[in-house]
Amino acid sequence: xxxxxxxxxxxxxxxxxxxxxxxxxxxxxxxxxxPITPQTIVVERISEFIxxxxxxxxxxxxxxxxxxxxxxxxxxxxxxxxxxxxxxxxLAYMHEMLHYVSGSRFPxxxxxxxxxxxxxxxxxxxxxxxxAQRDTGWIQVYVENAQEALDMIIQAYAIAENDAVYTPxxxxxxxYVNTHTYELVTIPAQSEVDEFLPPFKSKNAIxxxxxxxxxxSASTEWNMEFRYQQHEAMNRAVAVIAEVDRKFGEKFGRxxxxxxxEYRGEDAEAVLVGMGSVTGTARIVVDRLRDRGLKxxxxxxxxxxxxxxxxxxxxxRRVKAIGIxxxxxxxxxxxxxxSDIKAALLGSGAGPKVINYIAGIAGRDITKxxxxxxxxxxxxxxxxxxxxxxQFVGMRW
Amino acid sequence: MVNVRKMTDTExxxxxxxxxxxxxxxIGRLTLKILGKRTIVTLPASCMSTVTTQYPxxxxxxxxxxxxxxxxxxxxxxxxxxxxxxxxxxxxVLGFAGDGGTADIxxxxxxxxxxxxxDFIYICYDNEAYMNTGVQRSSLTPIGANTxxxxxxxxxxxxxxPKKNLFEIMIAHRIPYAATASxxxxxxxxxxxxxxxxxxxxxxxxxxxxxxxxxxxxxxxTVAMGKLAVETGLWYLAEYENGKxxxxxxxxxxxxxxxxLKGQRxxxxxxxxxxxxxxxxxxxEWEEIKQxxxx
Numbered sequence: 001x002x003x004x005x006x007x008x009x010x011x012x013x014x015x016x017x018x019x020x021x022x023x024x025x026x027x028x029x030x031x032x033x034x035p036i037t038p039q040t041i042v043v044e045r046i047s048e049f050i051x052x053x054x055x056x057x058x059x060x061x062x063x064x065x066x067x068x069x070x071x072x073x074x075x076x077x078x079x080x081x082x083x084x085x086x087x088x089x090x091l092a093y094m095h096e097m098l099h100y101v102s103g104s105r106f107p108x109x110x111x112x113x114x115x116x117x118x119x120x121x122x123x124x125x126x127x128x129x130x131x132a133q134r135d136t137g138w139i140q141v142y143v144e145n146a147q148e149a150l151d152m153i154i155q156a157y158a159i160a161e162n163d164a165v166y167t168p169x170x171x172x173x174x175x176y177v178n179t180h181t182y183e184l185v186t187i188p189a190q191s192e193v194d195e196f197l198p199p200f201k202s203k204n205a206i207x208x209x210x211x212x213x214x215x216x217s218a219s220t221e222w223n224m225e226f227r228y229q230q231h232e233a234m235n236r237a238v239a240v241i242a243e244v245d246r247k248f249g250e251k252f253g254r255x256x257x258x259x260x261x262e263y264r265g266e267d268a269e270a271v272l273v274g275m276g277s278v279t280g281t282a283r284i285v286v287d288r289l290r291d292r293g294l295k296x297x298x299x300x301x302x303x304x305x306x307x308x309x310x311x312x313x314x315x316x317r318r319v320k321a322i323g324i325x326x327x328x329x330x331x332x333x334x335x336x337x338x339s340d341i342k343a344a345l346l347g348s349g350a351g352p353k354v355i356n357y358i359a360g361i362a363g364r365d366i367t368k369x370x371x372x373x374x375x376x377x378x379x380x381x382x383x384x385x386x387x388x389x390x391q392f393v394g395m396r397w
Numbered sequence: 398m399v400n401v402r403k404m405t406d407t408e409x410x411x412x413x414x415x416x417x418x419x420x421x422x423x424i425g426r427l428t429l430k431i432l433g434k435r436t437i438v439t440l441p442a443s444c445m446s447t448v449t450t451q452y453p454x455x456x457x458x459x460x461x462x463x464x465x466x467x468x469x470x471x472x473x474x475x476x477x478x479x480x481x482x483x484x485x486x487x488x489x490v491l492g493f494a495g496d497g498g499t500a501d502i503x504x505x506x507x508x509x510x511x512x513x514x515x516d517f518i519y520i521c522y523d524n525e526a527y528m529n530t531g532v533q534r535s536s537l538t539p540i541g542a543n544t545x546x547x548x549x550x551x552x553x554x555x556x557x558x559p560k561k562n563l564f565e566i567m568i569a570h571r572i573p574y575a576a577t578a579s580x581x582x583x584x585x586x587x588x589x590x591x592x593x594x595x596x597x598x599x600x601x602x603x604x605x606x607x608x609x610x611x612x613x614x615x616x617x618x619t620v621a622m623g624k625l626a627v628e629t630g631l632w633y634l635a636e637y638e639n640g641k642x643x644x645x646x647x648x649x650x651x652x653x654x655x656x657x658l659k660g661q662r663x664x665x666x667x668x669x670x671x672x673x674x675x676x677x678x679x680x681x682e683w684e685e686i687k688q689x690x691x692x
Binding site for chain 1: 435455458467
């Protein structure tokens with residue numbers, strides 16, 4: 001580990017370890033976690049931090065992911081900061097609790113290692129696990145590398161605990177490609193993080209002098225109003241996400257663009273949209289194609305909820321073709337991300353040509369060649385040639 | 398021992414919407430009077446949550462959390478850990494869950510919490526079926542009971558399995574304190590709450606709570622029915638602590654099971670042969686109790 005002058009450190013970490021460091025720096029009071037591949041390194045490192053006295057908090061060996069989220073909710077109820085991490089089947093197992101937590105407006109932060117869902121059983125990455133949680137009321141962010149993973153755990157608490165938001169945040173890392181790949185990562189100084197993320201005094205916690213009932217039953221006469229307030233909080237999160245990213249940049253010298261990041265999109269004719277690790281490879285491909293004079297760009301979609309619909313509406317007016325990479329599939333229709341972007345593009349007038357690429361399912365590599373091919377097909381559409389609107393990339397047949 | 402004359406006049410649970418004759422409100426009210434103001438209540442999907450936390454009529458004057466059906470044990474763990482991490486040591490965390498919410502869907506979370514030794518109080522109020530959803534059987538429904546999904550008919554005498562023994566499941570965890578109780582014996586129950594109040598770690602009470610609506614008896618007979626369950630030996634009052642079981646109430650002679658069974662609609666269909674089987678089950682169980690805990 002290389003010590004730097006301002007108290008931050010540089011180390012060679014994988015994504016899971018970066019998340020563990022991020023969580024440690026946020027000083028959660030309670031960490032209820034259940035191990036699942038490829039998230040396990042997170043729970044191992046945190047337990048080591050605590051066992052060696054480098055981290056405080058109550059580590060709870062829960063007996064299931066459902067219980068992990070129940071315990072996190074109990075902790076939030078008494079005003080404690082809670083952190084947990086899961087993946088795939090575990091996320092599916094706690095599905096019910098995701099609704100309970102967001103509906104009760106508890107600002108819990110969770111890391112999810114994106115992994116496909118059984119059956120057929122497989123431990124490698126795709127994003128169907130978290131995309132299937134779209135309507136659970138959680139803010140969802142997808143990161144590109146280990147540094148962004150660490151930074152987003154810190155940002156996630158700042159977003160979730162903001163007075164205008166009080167909504168839980170899920171930080172997604174692609175299984176293996178992010179979780180198990182080692183990179184040089186800057187670990188910020190604890191004192192700097194403490195300044196950025198002060199101790200949390202929850203307004204949504206118990207008070208014996210003013211007792212309240214939480215997570216109550218709300219009848220037909222009242223229920224819709226509670227949902228509307230959740231929706232409004234999610235909408236307010238848009239500005240908060242941008243503000244937190246800006247402040248984080250000022251403090252730590254790294255910022256990520258808020259809801260999304262556009263790469264070389266100025267004057268682009270064809271853009272690809274992706275989430276997570278694929279965007280790292282896609283940058284290289286964009287550079288390569290730009291060198292050849294092709295007007296291509298990349299949109300790294302970071303937040304899936306709240307969704308940057310206005311951005312895509314505007315994008316649709318200035319590009320000729322959009323390719324949407326989905327590491328998931330809504331069987332019988334198309335990729336989940338594509339559906340949302342296409343809906344937003346309805347406000348773009350004539351609109352660009354769109355191809356939805358289903359790729360990277362269950363850990364299948366998305367290569368530079370795959371990405372070049374995706375751009376080439378977009379130009380085919382621009383030039384009036386036929387291309388199917390839904391394509392499976394790198395499939396055996 | 399609890400002295401009711403000295404009990405607080407403050408009410409921590411009132412205005413609930415339980416059925417007439419239900420002992421649930423009384424159990425909750427007495428428990429909270431003993432545990433006091435610095436108690437947090439959690440309730441899974443159940444009669445208890447349905448009749449006490451319907452927005453905007455909130456019935457607790459202590460903080461409460463309505464929770465997922467399966468999660469009572471785990472949320473108690475989280476509350477307890479959250480308090481500990483913040484250095485708060487003078488708060489009771491209390492769960493009220495029904496028989497299905499405890500012995501069926503909630504058993505995994507309860508077992509986990511007890512095994513970890515977390516600091517909480519768990520009260521399973523047992524009305525012997527999923528009453529809140531309309532009287533469907535749980536694993537604590539007694540053999541022979543007619544429920545809406547284990548109906549008696551020409552080919553069935555109703556529920557076919559005897560009650561799961563939750564008390565012994567808790568004992569198998571080597572829990573610091575476990576007890577059985579009955580809403581018909583409020584002093585016994587209150588003394589148990591008073592005692593467990595001073596114990597650290599997981600504490601569990603399984604309290605039988607006769608249900609006029611689901612069992613089919615007049616709403617003024619709740620206490621009588623609860624007493625008959627104990628007097629006939631179909632329920633017992635006991636405590637487990639320091640590795641030993643103590644029977645709190647041992648009838649010298651057990652009343653005939655018919656006295657209990659014939660007063661309830663859910664058992665009305667039983668034949669003499671069915672009743673004989675219930676009697677024999679009871680006798681066998683009491684023989685075991687004598688050998689295990691009364692020698």
